[in-house]
Amino acid sequence: MRNESNVNSYARQFPAIFESGEGSKITDVAGNKYLDFFCGAGALNYGHNNPRLKQALLSFLEKDAVVHCLDMNSAVKDRFLERFESIILQPRDLNYKVQFTGPTGTNAVEAAVKLARLATRRRKVISFTHSFHGMTATSLALSGSREEKHKVNPAQDVIFFPYDGFFGEGVDTMEYLEKMILTRGTGVELPAAIILETIQAEGGVNVASNKWLQDLRRFTRENEIVLIADDIQVGCGRAGYFFSFERAGIVPDIVLLSKSISGYGLPLSLLLMKPELDVWKPGEHNGTFRSNNMALCTATEALEFWKDNSQEKTTAQNAAIVKRQLEQLAEASEHVVAVRGTGMIWGLEFTSGAIARKISSNLFGKGMIIETCGNNEQVIKLLPALTIPEAELRTGLSMLAEEVLALDNSVIMEHNSLVA
Structure with missing residues (x-):
């Protein structure tokens, strides 16, 4: 729009005016x-507009429930905390207290x-190469994948270490981290915290191994x-x-949730902490929109997807389909460098960012929204809904494969014409 700031980005990448959405499809x-x-x-x-969540929200609004009351107690907040405890924490034997930090993920960071x-009364924080934690000051300073931070943001006592696999196979980056922190004379002091994504999404869908995560937790x-x-x-x-770290069998001291915790696109962020870390004084960290009651309403209903292991089974079945299709595509295309992912987050890495961006753009023109990630935007990132029907999942994978192979053919034809 004419009067919107230049900072807008996704509207440039996906130039359409969207009007409605249902399930895994949206309409302009x-x-x-x-x-x-x-x-x-x-x-x-x-x-989009999951019917269970939509109905919960409509019912909530129709009865004139309290929509906003800062962090005062409300019936919807009490119910969310009770259900989160019984459905998510207790079955996983997790003992966390819950803090409502503000509307977005970077507030939680x-x-x-x-x-x-x-x-801890210590200052230093360790983050990792290719990480991304948000766009406010501290979060940006923690983000290795955002080089622009060095131009506008102070270091803020952040130390970067290589993520799992950064130096390729055969190099244990945890051994390096331990030696640098525990050896005198390295210039690295004992940090207050280490922050990580077990799967680096924006950094290129880099998946840390279970062993690396277990070694990090032990250290x-x-x-x-x-x-x-x-x-x-x-x-x-x-x-x-439900938690990405479950596959490794570890229990972090602090866990940050946002994005899909509300399940409906409504802003909500949580900080889960071990009880002994809850050293806050009342009001020591606050904000006007800490516990969005509309978001808590849909978040409570979204927890119902996790009352048993049916959602996990569905995700595993769909993940197997995605993995198989992407690996077959990688074998068929000379432009695909790697396939990485787990669950319903997958990355298809190409030889250049230009190729990945072209594929994303072409697919948008044919009726599919899929974005790029990685430091050079060289990775196509797949984030289908967990609830996507198998037929639509296969359709999307076929569209992606057709576009990649069509690009291969066009490059071959261009090369042959130049040779001729």
């Missing part, structure tokens, strides 16, 4: 339909770092370092389990 004002493999950057794990420093526990798991994009079932 011209009536064009798009298959959505983007899902609000992971904020719509249950699709800021609160977590502040809390870790307060609890932080032995040295009284707060381990913060940023589950903002890959939590709430995206990685196959």
Whole structure:
């Protein structure tokens, strides 16, 4: 729009005026339909206007429930906390207290770092290469995949270490991290916290191994370092389990949730902390929109997807389909470098960002929304809804494969014409 700031980005990448959405499809004002493999950057794990969540929200509004009351007690907040405890925490034997930090994921990151420093009385925080934690000051300073931070943002006592696999196979980056922190003379002091994404989404869909995560958890526990798991994009079932770290059998000290915790695209962020870390004084960290009651309404209903393991089974079945199709595509295309992912987050890495961007753009023109990620935008990131019907999932994968193979053919034809 004429009077909107230049900072707008997704409207440039997907130039349409969207009007309605249902399940895994959205429609623009011209009536064009798009298959959505983007899902609000992971904020719509249950699709657009999920009927269960929509009905819960409509019922909530129809009875004139309290929509906003800061962090005062409300019936909807009490019910969410009770259901979150009984459906999510207790079955996983997790003992966490819940803090409502503010409307977005970066608010949770800021609160977590502040809390870790307060609890340990230490300043340094370790983050990893190719990480992304948000766009406010501290979150940006923690984000290795955002080089522009160095131009506008101070270092803020952040130290970067190589993520799992950064140096390729055969190099244990945990061994390097341990030696640098525990050896005198390295210039690296004992940090307050280590923050990580178990799957780096924006960084290119980099998946940390279970062993690496287990070694990291052991090291932080032995040295009284707060381990913060940023589950903002890959939590709430995206990685196959409700929490992305479950596959490794670890328990972080702090867990951050946002994006799909409301399930409906409504802003909500949570900080889960071990009880001994709850050293806040009342009001020491606050904000006007800490517990959005409309978001809590849909979040409570979304928890019903996790009352049993049926959603996990469905995700595992769909993940197997995606993995098989992408690996076959990688074998057939000379432009695909790697396939990475788990659950319902997958990355298809290409030889260049230009190729990945072209594929994303071409697919949008044919009725599919899928974005790029990675430091050079060289990775196509697949984020279909967890609830996507298998037929629509296969349709999207076929569209992607056709576009990739068509690009291969066009490059071959161009090369042959030049040779001739």
